[in-house]
Every structure is written in structure tokens, then in C-alpha cells.
Amino acid sequence: MSRTVFSTSNPNRKEKFLIRTDVIDALDNTRVVKKLPLGKDSETHLKKMFEYYLEFNGTLEKDFKLCPVKKTDEGLIFDFILGTSAERALLVAVLGNDEVLVRTIVDKLFGFVDSLPAKNINKKEGEKFIKLFGNSFLEQTGVYPGLIDLNLDNFIINNKKWTLIDYEWVIDIPVPTRLLKTRILYYFCHRHQEAFEYYSSKIDCGLSNDNLLIPSVFKVNYAKYISNFSKIIESERVFQEYVSRYPVSHEKRQLPPDVPGIGWLLDDKHGLLYKLEKELDKIRTDLKKADLENDSLKRQLAVIYSSKSYKLARMPSKIRRIINGR
Template sequence: MTETIGKITLNLDKYPGEDYYCDGSVEDEILDIVKKYSTVEYDRIIAERKSWPILYHLSALRENIVDFLPIQKTEKVLEVGSGCGAITGALARKAGEVTCVDLSKKRSLINAYRHSECENVTIHVGNFTDVEPELPADYDYICLIGVFEYGQAYIGGKTPYEDFLKILQKHLAPDSRIVIAIENKYGLKYFAGCKEDHLGSWFSGIENYPEGGVVRTFSRKKLERIFDACGVGERSFYYPYPDYKFMTTVYSDAYLPGRGELSNNLRNFDRDRMLLFDEKSAFDGIVEEGLFSVFSNSYMAVIGAPLDLKYARYSNDRAESFRIRTEILRDKEGCKTVRKYPLTKEAEAHVRHMPEAYEKLKERYAGSSLDVNVCHLGEENGIPYAEFEFVPGRPLSELMDECLDRQDVEGFHNLFAEYLERVGYGEDVPVADFDLIFANILVDGDHWTLIDYEWTFDRPIETRALAFRAVYCYVLEDERRNALELDRILDRLGITENEARQYREQEMEFQKYVTGQKLSMGEIRNLLGGEIYKPTEWIGRFRQTEGELRVQIYEDKGQGFSEENSYFPENVYAEEKQAEFTVNFDGNVHYLRLDPAMCACVCKIRELTMNGQPVPVQDKKIVTTNGKILKSADGAEHPSVVFPTEDPNLTIRVDALDRKAENILTVKMEIVQIPLAVASDMAGAVKKFF
């Protein structure tokens, strides 16, 4: 039994008659969207609906995880667990034939409607184990993107993941590949406070799934043990960053990240998260220790011949005219080369402009101490690309970071001065690279090379404007760089505060030019409303509150108050802000002093009695205080006292009351800590109005 939607065929022979997996009514909403709107409108709809499932299923960034695969138009692809078709479109554009398998008919309908013009796609609806026996054995690629972790649910048995892989291997053509994208159970984001993606609980994977369930993610070593058990020979690992769902960069063992590159970490969108530490700083240390393969948030495992590609970065968080992919590849001689490809038809002109920019910048900097990376135009399957030499060296930003780390301020400013001298050459020439940031310059001894000049314009730009932007971007990337003496830099550049403001506004306009109407993923995250909780701040506030909201009692037996004759009563707070305690004292005490806190605060006195009789708080002969007593709505019976001091106190002359040999002072009050400045204002208002 089949159903046709546009040019796509749905095979329903193995469909059990109902969907056993569903996200609820949001799937009906997504189905309605893909029926009514074209793919170019999805970005707008994502921004308007502010929904995680809509973002997850419809974002074009989902395609990045397979976009760089070298799939040819002559090849066949099997996509297991195709869902709503987040990557089906990318596979259909690259391959000659795509076969999808998914358990859900609703999701398969979404897939079909959104890709209804793809005549090379067939979708099988049903459980994989039911569909699999009828699949051919000639696929060039089998893709499991976010699927392998469900092997136990698909296959069952004692060794479900090994069995799953063995079944898949039967459907491969010679010299073919299996591609698995999956979360790393020990990904750094989980240690830092992201919930486990599938269970929605903290540390589930790290704790080895103590509550059970059918979903399992793995470390790299565990994946390799599974592969070994299946007789897998060639395999290679790639590292999607921030993770495979919305990947912007993919690394490999042949090209691992450098220090400072992994700064885009707040990229969970589906739920609130904690932030237990600075992930960028942690990644910097992990990179330096050679442990990135252990703590990468996700893996892409390629079973079969390794890819020529060693690195890819996606800049598709932009307007259509500027969306590109940057790759680092090895050629036939084993040499690395860098290529930039357009991701849209509109971006082809942007790529063609890069070799032109090279020629103009080369002419400007001829005879200077700044080299410009060689670029020429190429073409692949009718698509233009800009190819650059792979230049050795370290980013100038990394050298500057090292100066800051060792507090070598002069070393930093020496590098900055050299930057100004080298990039400022030919300042009056009507061509300039607006993006002359520190990260775009590689330093190899005395050779400084500009490696990226994507934003080159045919007009002169003042060196101080370029340098200000470089510093501005440098500081924004890492809070630790705020230690820079920015005033010294502004003085060095001769930039006034007003000019600095104008440059910042210019940067905002430039970003709008680059992104167009498209929201950044950071902005989308804010729209979805996921909270970021910082327990370290909670602990700090708790400790501060615990320390400052402590009640201290002083007794004066004729020698005045002293720390030696004071104590802290225990179990003061019956609940938050509600203090209830008793003070037992003998007949030798003349004065009692109550310090309700060790910070500015407001105290609402609910009860203050000695031996069962009310203490007259308003009688200044009996009660004195360094706070201000506020007029209360219920008269003098339950007044509030504002303390504009960090040493608040209330002193009671107990020898003027009905003192006995053994006495009990009963205290009930609500104590609220407030900023000192606010307390001072409140106390001033008491003077004025009362």
C-alpha cells in the first residue's frame, strides 16, 4: 500500500496502523506549517512561534551534519529514523536516491510535504525491523542521525547495538559508509549543567543511566568496542560542535580545535540548564591537554573509508547572500587546502568576490610586512568555490591571550602596536578588509598572514577604526579579556568616547547587514525562554545570607557589651525570613542587645515579650536602636524597624522591666535583607515624613 504526496512515495506496507511515538499536538502544528509555507519562510515562523519542537524539526541548521558528506548524485542513501525530514532534503539534493524509514506516519507526512518536490525520495513507514528485510543491499551511505542511541528500542535483546549495526552492514554496497551522529555521554555540556538530551534529567549519562530506560549514549571508547564486536575495520571520528543537532563546526582527529575556538556553548534550546562553570575556559584546558575527543559534546562516527574533509565551519546563521561553508581538506598529495563554498544560490556572488578581494589586498599590501593568503576561484559540480592556501602559524588572538594569562601587559601592547603597523600599511588605498580581527591573522615567526578577507570593501577605512573593531570583537568573545586597559587602547588609537560609541553603532549596523532579518541562534535561545541557573551564585548568596542573617545576643551585667559576653542562638528561623527564638537570662543582666543581622535590613516585630509581658518598643527609655522605627498600620503593637547600617542592633533595658531571677525574652520577627543604599533612603524618609 502506497500514498503519494507530490513527487514522494510513502510505502505503508509495514505501518502498524497507529503511531507509537508522538510529540503531541505540536506535530499537527508542524504538519500544518509544511503544508502552507515554503522552506524559505521557516526562519520567520520559528521566530514567531518560539517553540522548541518547531525549531528542532524545521531549522535549516539541522542539515549541517550531513551537508559536508561527499555523497554523489550516482549514489544511494538509506536514512534510518528520518522523522520530520530535518536532513532528508540535504540528502536528496546530494544523492541520486534516498530511502527513508520511520515508525511514525505523522512525521513521515511532515517529511513528505516539506520535500514534496523531491522525486528521488521514498519513505517507508513502520518499525525498522519489519521494513529492513525488504531493503536492498546496495546503499552507498546509511545515515543514523540521532538514531543509534535508540537501538535497544528498535532491536531489543542483550546486544541491541551490535545487532543493529550488523543488520545495517548487510545493506551496504562495496566501498560504502555508515554514518552515526550521537551524543557523547561524557560531553562537557553535561558536566557543566545541561540535562541529558533524551531523559531530561541532570547527569543521567554521566551516572550511567541509573534509572534504566531504552536510550543509551556512549563514550568514544564504548562506540569503538561496539564496532570491534561487529568486525568493523576502517572507522574515523568527527566532532560536531556545539553538538550534532545544530552543528556550526566539525573537527576531526586530523584537525582538532585550538584554544579560544570553543566559545559558543549556551546552545541547548529545549529546557532550562545550570551553568556550573565556564565551558569555554574548561574547553581551553581540555584542548591543551589533548582530551577533546573524550569530552566533545557529540560524535559523528564514519564506518568505512575516512573522509578527505578534516574540518568544516558553517556560516549559515546569516542572510541568504552570505551563507557559506568553510572546509579544510587534504588533496591527493596529502597537503591541506582551504575552500569556501556558497550554501545558497544567492551566496555564489559573495564567494566569487573573494579572489577579487585577494588581488586588491595583495596590491595594497605589496612591500609591507603583512602577507595576504593566496586565493583563486574553482568550480565543483557547477558550484563556485574560493580556494586558499593552508597557512601555518598561530592566531594573533592566541598569542595575545597568552600575554594576558601571564599578566604581560606590555607584551600584549607590543603585539597590538605591531598589528597597527602591519595592517595600517596603505591606509589611503581605496580597498580595506573590514574584518581584520586578531583571529584572522596567523603568526609564524616574523610572518604575519591575513587568512580571511571575506568582508573586503572598495573604500579606504581608517586603521584606528579597524583596530577598534578588532579589540571590540576580541573582548566580546571572552569575559577574561575585560582585564585589558581599554582606556590605554583608546588613547593609543586617539579615539574619544563619542567616537567609540559611533564605532559600536557601526558594528551593530554591520551585523544587521550580514544577518539580514535572520535571528542568530543566541537570539532564538532567548526567545524560547530557557533559563540559565548558576548554582555557584546561589551558593554565594546562600552563604552570604546564612552569614549575614544571623542573630547575635549580647548581655550587659554592668561592664557593658562585649563579644565575650555574646552568643548566636541556634535554630532561629522557623521558615525563610521568619525568625522565632527565646533568650534566657538571669537577674544580673541589666541590658540585652539583639543584633537581628549583620547587614542592612528591615525587621517587622511580630512579638517582643519578657516573661509574657510586651516590651514597649516605642518607649525610648526602655528600647533604643540604631535603626528607624516605622509607623505601622496596626499602630505601635507590631512596628517595623529599618536599619541603614551593617551592624543593626536593638537594646532593651531589662532592669527597668519586671525582671526576675530567671527571665525569658520571646522574640518573633520577620527579617529581610536590603541594600544599604535602600535602607538609608528609607531611614531618610522616616525623618522627613515622621
């Protein structure tokens, strides 16, 4: 009997983007990933994924491939790919001050972006691009179709082969490579701010214009993308308006580190980010309370350990009788 080991969906998306992702242990002891539409409107969203696979599978740069997928009456079934995420590989390289490996990983992915099919952006496509992403990154050419799900955590590396495990967001207009590359670095840096701060004594970091800690290896080698972080934040915010069923907050603050379709996280009333912040506040309060109780207990023990009665109690009975004059 098959068993679902993980399931997730985002109910805050617009209906045409509503899907559910299940990780399933199948009858033959293999693990698969299912993506299912949660309504008639979202069937087209999944259909685009399958069409992209059929068109481009086997045509990508030699070290890259798309995760194999099959179409069923229910939805799509993907292979479960084993290996190391490119995100983890890059984080280890950054925290280990391995500049050569950092550049190898980033340049490898950027080279893949450059190898994707591209075309000139006509006037109609340019107008649609502005509606989806704003005008900060609009250029004359772009990757077509616009595959924007290229964050490092969507790639699994195994035996030097890179597998793109999620290509859900395929846009039917060209998307400039500058947007894609900036987005890759932005989300990586945003996700790992705490790690960069924790290892600040070991790795050299600077601040971006948006007060993000940026490892110097990025600022030196990829400065033109780092300088676009403010623009990518605004571009992503526009895209969230397109994806989310709830209004996206326009408060000036950075986007949370996640995949496309995260506008609902920003909404103060309905967003998951708001709920998570509340939960984190409760956890922090509980931890502080536990620390205070622990400090109080330590002080009480210190008083006990230093008391004459405790010291006497720890002595052999014969010595205690001598001290007590017995």
C-alpha cells in the same frame, strides 16, 4: 581519498552571503580550506575575495601577506596556514603583564591598517557607509576597498610573518581606519572578559563606559579607541541588519564576540546565542547538581569515617578483640 575534518556555515545570513567553509585533508596529505557558495546569489560574495587577492597579493607591508587562494569551478581553495594566531599571542602578552609585547603586537597590526590603500570618501560613498555602519565613524578618508575582516584571530604569525587567513568581507566603499582599529580592540576585549576577571589579581584592569573589563595597557595607550566602544557596538548592529536574513534585536546589549555577519546571533527567536545560553544554563544546572551530590557524599563519608564501627573495622583483628572484650 580526501576527508573533511571540519565544516561550518551560517544559514541565517542573507542568501547573497551564504557560503560554507570546509577544512579538508587532501589526497597528497596536505590540509586545505575550501569556501563554497551555497547558491547562485553568493557566488559574487566569494568572487570579491578572489579579486582582492589578485589585486593586492604581494603589495602589502613586508611582514604581511594574504593567505594564498586558488579559484575552482566549485569555489575557492585556500592554503591551511600553520602558526600562532595573533589573538593568542596578544592574550598571552596581556595576561603576562608584558606591556612592551602588547604594544608591539597592537602597533604592528595598527601599522598594517594604516598601510592599506586609502581614498577620499565622496558623497555617494558616505551615504552608503551610513547605511552599512551608521554615521559614528564617518570621516573624509578610508581604507579602500573596505577590508573589515581584520580581527586578531584572522591573522596567523609564523617566523614574524603575519598571514591574513580570512578576507571574506570586502566592502566596495572606503572604511575609516578609526572604525577598523576600534573594532579590533573591542572584539579582543569582549572575547576575553572571563580571562581578565580570572586573572584580576595579576593584571590591572579598569571598566569601560560599557562595563567591559579593559586591561590598563589598553586604556593608557589606546584610550581614543577604548572610548569608542559604545559607537562600535551600534555600528556593528547596523552592519548586522545588512548581513542577516532575520531582524536584528535592538535591545540595548553588547554584541557577542564574533566576526562580521553575526546579527543573527542577537535574534532572540532564531539566534544561536539564544540556543547557546539555554545549553549553558543546562550545563550550569547539571554542575550545581553534581556539586550538591558531591557535598552530600562528602558529608556521608565524614559521618562514616568518624563512626566507632568504621574505626574498629580499620583496626587489626587482634586489637578489635581486645576492645570488644574477647
